[in-house]
Amino acid sequence: MILVYRSLVIGCKYDSRRTDKICELRKSEETRVDGGGKSGLGSLALAKTCFLPRKRSGMERKMKRRDKVNYYLDLARMVAQRSTCLRRHYGAVIVKNDEVISTGYVGAPRGRKNCTDMGECIRIKMEIPRGERYELCRSVHAEANAIISASRDKMIGSALYLVGVEADTGEYVKNSCSCSMCKRQIINAGIETVYVRDTEDEYRVIPVQQWIDDDESLNGTMGY
Secondary structure, rough: OEEEEEEEEEEEEEEEOHHHHEEEEEEEEEEEEEOOOOEEEEEEEEEEEEEEEEEEOOOOOOOOOHHHHHHHHHHHHHHHHOOOOOEEEEEEEEEEEEEEEEEEEEOOOOOOHHHHHHHHOOOHHHHOOOOOOOOHOOOHHEEEEEEEEOOHHOOOOOEEEEEEEOOOOEOOOOOOOOOHHHHHHHHHOOOOOOEEEOOOOEEEEEEEEHHHHHHHHHHOOOOO
């Protein structure tokens, strides 16, 4: 007796990570053919997976590659997920010559309790406006932590990518910017440019020389 399997494909799906079509074989018919040429049909339930080559659709061929600035900002967004601040989560990435030098996120100094551990924020209790009185904050800012983790010779002429997210809503912080203390550290680190994310695809480019020329400590500017 010869067993011949005829498969019926009744469902298909695509795996975005492959260029193959994944077809699920839900049903197969078994045909028995004996020496006399007689055959019988019977149903046999199977669950197999086959891989068949497919052509890329026009839409897939036209998919835009992520631009380099947003690529690094996406990394900063991921770093921000490690933040322990109760108000806002910030992530920073320092890059030079397309090489990531260091990363940093908002968190308490090593060995000290984080605000998330304590469940309170003194700046929230005192209703201190955003961008002011950071000397009261328990945390080290994302930019500062990134700078601490890198050597100055590598940071000279580099770029810092900054992303801020509201802790309660997950939305990007509006008009986000480095505080006055972090600006001073960025200047002294030799960082040349700061990129700040506004939306998923939009960002601002800030030449650090602008912060040097516009000395906010002289005009009494508070916050940002």
